[in-house]
Amino acid sequence: DAKTTQPNSMESNEEEPVHLPCNHSTISGTDYIHWYRQLPSQGPEYVIHGLTSNVNNRMASLAIAEDRKSSTLILHRATLRDAAVYYCILRFGGSGGGADGLTFGKGTHLIIQP
């Protein structure tokens, strides 16, 4: 899977929007962009994924740059429960893709201030 780059940590205030960036300049045309988060002492949790178009679900929104070399996970109104490590992961979308495990980077440690 292609490499991603994320800031080590970010801080935000409760009830404010949070924009978590991810750079993936070597992304291929068939790679999907996935986001997971891991709360303290828990397994990771799927957040959202996309290919080219922006995506919305009940947890977050994913904004994908037109050239697909970067993306941003948007939490519209952060709560204390959103404090976690957020991982941006690319998944190969070609033949055989999806049959392998995930490659986790260091992610972004999101701190939410009350």
Place this chain on the structure above:
Amino acid sequence: GAVVSQHPSWVICKSGTSVKIECRSLDFQATTMFWYRQFPKQSLMLMATSNEGSKATYEQGVEKDKFLINHASLTLSTLTVTSAHPEDSSFYICSATISWGSNQPQHFGDGTRLSIL
């Protein structure tokens, strides 16, 4: 939906004993399950891929004779840490997918914290 249950949540045992960790998909069938390990302050590292009815595929550097994986049914995979030693103490996490495809999310269990004394 798509719930993955892991048991036990934590275990403490003496050096030299074997420990079995179960991973179950509660509301879906999982042809493939994955096992990860996470040391303190580090990210998750994939250990092995478990396919129902066949031998597991281990990542480079993971001892297959030490970490025995059995995936006997579409809803259950087990990881047995044999002759565990203090350096095996870690957070073990499993995941499963409903179907193959890079646009399919993986669903994770809550992990098992293993402490070897």
